[in-house]
Amino acid sequence: MLQSYTEYVKRYGIAELVFRGPSEGNPFAEQWVKGTMAGQAEEKRAEGFYDGNGVYKLRFMPSCEGTYEITAVTSWGDEAKVTVEVSAADENCHGPxxxxxxxxxxxxxxxxxxxxxxxxxxxxxxxxxxxxxxxxxxxxxxxxxxxxCVFPKHYVYNLKEPAQYPFEIRENSPWSPSDFETEKLEKAPRNMFGGIDAMIENPDEVWDYTRPNPSYFEHIENTIVRLGTMGIQADxxxxxxxxxxxxxxxxxxxxxxxxxxxxxxxxxxxxxxxxxxxxxxxxxxxxxxxxxxxxxxxxxxxxxxxxxxxxxxxxxxxxxxxxxxxxxxxxxxxxxxxxxxxxxxxxxxxxxxxxxxxxxxxxxxxxxxxxxxxxxxxxxxxxxxxxxxxxxxxxxxxxxxxxxxxxxxxxxxxxxxxxxxxxxxxxxGGYMEPLPAFFDETCCTNGASHPRKDCIMYYFGANRPCRRPFHMPEGQEFDVEVIDTWNMTITPAGRHSEEFTIDMPSRPYMAVRLVKVK
Missing domain, CATH: 3.20.20.80 (Glycosidases)
Known part of the structure; x- marks a missing residue:
């Protein structure tokens, strides 16, 4: 039975359908929900997931504004057809x-x-x-x-047990969390990478991999959502x-x-x-x-x-x-x-x-x-x-x-x-592309792709020049800046053309930016 659905959503938001369905047996493996979201400019097909306690969810992300129609079917015979209105995206949301x-x-x-x-x-x-x-x-x-990581990590400095696990522990499991008490792991021998080679001998006897823990994945999901509001990609x-x-x-x-x-x-x-x-x-x-x-x-x-x-x-x-x-x-x-x-x-x-x-x-x-x-x-x-x-x-x-x-x-x-x-x-502005350079520098440019700045960047890394000669094409003028990438300063060095020399501070981590005068 369709329990609820999202009627209004912003572009790149979540249009979600929630169903009430069977909870007996193993719903993760034995039941399913599938659907199609269709609008004027796109059509997407997706599968849902079991969220525990008889709840199934099906999610879509509309990438256009307008009216979408979502149709869904379930393994236990329920069907649904709903309409979702999609408005403009949030100002800081630009999609995948x-x-x-x-x-x-x-x-x-x-x-x-x-x-x-x-x-x-x-x-x-x-x-x-x-x-x-x-x-x-x-x-x-x-x-x-x-x-x-989706899964917890076992490594040097990482010896605490997580608060919960991604899968259900089987009944009569030969293992319990107390088997990995921190003091035991601290005495375990280290391998060549600084890690500890300690593992459950027969994981299949411990974990039911066909029964994910919804609470565990819901927490990660909430993390993804919050990162998204901050403009941060979740890799x-x-x-x-x-x-x-x-x-x-x-x-x-x-x-x-x-x-x-x-x-x-x-x-x-x-x-x-x-x-x-x-x-x-x-x-x-x-x-x-x-x-x-x-x-x-x-x-x-x-x-x-x-x-x-x-x-x-x-x-x-x-x-x-x-x-x-x-x-x-x-x-x-x-x-x-x-x-x-x-x-x-x-x-x-x-x-x-x-x-x-x-x-x-x-x-x-x-x-x-x-x-x-x-x-x-x-x-x-x-x-x-x-x-x-x-x-x-x-x-x-x-x-x-x-x-x-x-x-x-x-x-x-x-x-x-x-x-x-x-x-x-x-x-x-514009994507920077590498240019051929001398052996003691790296160089890149954005060409004419940016309406305001057509620039060339030179970076000298650990080298420490006291001055630097430049040989530029005839007829081109550049506003020159000396950039201290560690001290975070940008110092104008005048307007120059063709062959010229720029004074440098004899420090490492310096860069020079040449901005073409239009």
């Missing part, structure tokens, strides 16, 4: 992010999107106080995307290998059952991205064919074509595969990270998002102790080479709450400098 101009991004309504993300792996599974602090920190930060990591509970050991049928539930539940939210895995190559027991099957499930269940990626540790996935919309990349070298964008862009022909370029912090591990200056440098290197840097922070502290995994409070020096870069990116 898409790939644009091969190597870049734009929202569904055409507004350009410059991904400036951060990583907080299981922040949504922390205490309510820590979660609220994370929201506060995000609101004051430059970050418009956040990567986080959901669907699988990861840092796992003591056994979720990473699901068989292919269990994996795809879980994916159908997650995609049916979350795909109607405009700010969702699908990250198939964090460090897929650490799933040494999982063949590529399973990842491809997972991707097929996500593509089939998602009528909105949200962005899709898969992330590496040391071995690259084949990002040229058709289901992958953009490259989600981790460094595979101690130093070269953003520098490799010039290799990956032509190799894959897709946007390059450097989702893990090491973390600003002070941990004992090499992946978690670069300086704020180095993090900022990697962002500028990525930007001028045609890619997008992404942030992470790992400062050990007295309360044990580390941004990279728990969220909480930002402590580093790079976020303010990343905001400075983002402001410059938006001021430049």
């Amino acid at each position: 992010v898409r790939v644009a101009n091969t190597y870049h991004f734009a929202y569904d309504d055409g507004k350009e999107y410059y991904p400036c993300g951060t990583t907080c792996y299981v922040w949504e599974l922390q205490s309510k106080e820590t979660q609220e602090k994370t929201y506060e920190s995000l609101a004051a930060s430059p970050f418009n995307k956040i990567r986080f 959901l990591i669907l699988f990861h290998p840092y796992d003591r509970w056994g979720y990473s050991r699901m068989n292919l049928e269990q994996q795809n059952f879980y994916l159908r539930y997650v995609v049916n539940r979350f795909s109607a939210y405009h700010n969702v991205w699908w990250a198939m895995a964090n460090e897929f190559d650490l799933f040494r027991w999982k063949p590529v064919s399973e990842w491809e099957s997972n991707a097929e499930t996500v593509c089939r269940q998602d009528p909105y074509r949200h962005l899709r990626s898969i992330h590496n540790c040391m071995t690259m996935y084949d990002h040229s595969r058709g289901w992958i919309t953009h490259c989600s990349l981790q460094r595979i070298d101690l130093y070269r990270t953003a520098e490799n964008v010039e290799i990956w862009r032509p190799q894959y022909g897709k946007p390059c998002v450097l989702d893990e370029i090491a973390y600003e912090g002070n941990l004992p591990f090499g992946w978690g102790n670069i300086s704020g200056e180095e993090m900022t440098r990697r962002f500028w290197e990525a930007y001028t080479r045609g890619g997008y840097g992404q942030h992470g922070e790992t400062y050990e502290n007295e309360n044990g709450v580390i941004w990279w995994s728990h969220g909480g409070e930002l402590r580093g020096g790079s976020p303010a400098r990343i905001q400075f870069l983002l402001d410059i990116m938006e001021e430049n």
Whole structure:
């Protein structure tokens, strides 16, 4: 029976139908609801999900204004036909992010999107106080995307049990949460990555993977909604290998059952991205064919074509595969990270998002102790080479709450400098494309794509020139600015043409912007 539905919704909002249906047996596996949303400009088909207590939900995201008709059918014989009126989107809602101009991004309504993300792996599974602090920190930060896991994470600094689990525990389970008491895990031996190899021996005896916990997924759903109101993309990591509970050991049928539930539940939210895995190559027991099957499930269940990626540790996935919309990349070298964008862009022909370029912090591990200056440098290197840097922070502290995994409070020096870069990116306008440059600089331009600024950016990284000669085409004049990317200053250096020299302060992390005089 149709219990309720959304009569009025804004563009890119959620049109939801709620049904009352069977609760006996296993409704997650034995029942279904399906529907079609049709308007003048689009038609979408979607599947619903069971939300517990006899409640089933079917969700759509209209991407146009006007009148839509939704028809729905259920496995137990109920049918429904309703009309939904769609009004203009909220001022700050521009719809899902898409790939644009091969190597870049734009929202569904055409507004350009410059991904400036951060990583907080299981922040949504922390205490309510820590979660609220994370929201506060995000609101004051430059970050418009956040990567986080659907499943809880087991790793160094991550030994607490989550408040709830994604699946029901079977009756007569041989395991209980007390088996993973923190003091026991603290004594467990560390592996080469700083993690702890501890796992439930037979996960199938513990978890009923055909019975997701609606409360667990509702919490993640509420997180997605709140991030959306803040203009932040939720880059959901669907699988990861840092796992003591056994979720990473699901068989292919269990994996795809879980994916159908997650995609049916979350795909109607405009700010969702699908990250198939964090460090897929650490799933040494999982063949590529399973990842491809997972991707097929996500593509089939998602009528909105949200962005899709898969992330590496040391071995690259084949990002040229058709289901992958953009490259989600981790460094595979101690130093070269953003520098490799010039290799990956032509190799894959897709946007390059450097989702893990090491973390600003002070941990004992090499992946978690670069300086704020180095993090900022990697962002500028990525930007001028045609890619997008992404942030992470790992400062050990007295309360044990580390941004990279728990969220909480930002402590580093790079976020303010990343905001400075983002402001410059938006001021430049238009997507920047790399230009050939000398061996001791990187260079990019937006050509004539912006109505106000036609500019060229030079970045010198760790080099410290006292002055810099320029050789520009005859007949062109430029207003020149010297940019200190760490001290966040922009100093005018006059109007020049053809051959000229600009005085520099002999400091690292400097850039020069040439704005063509029109």
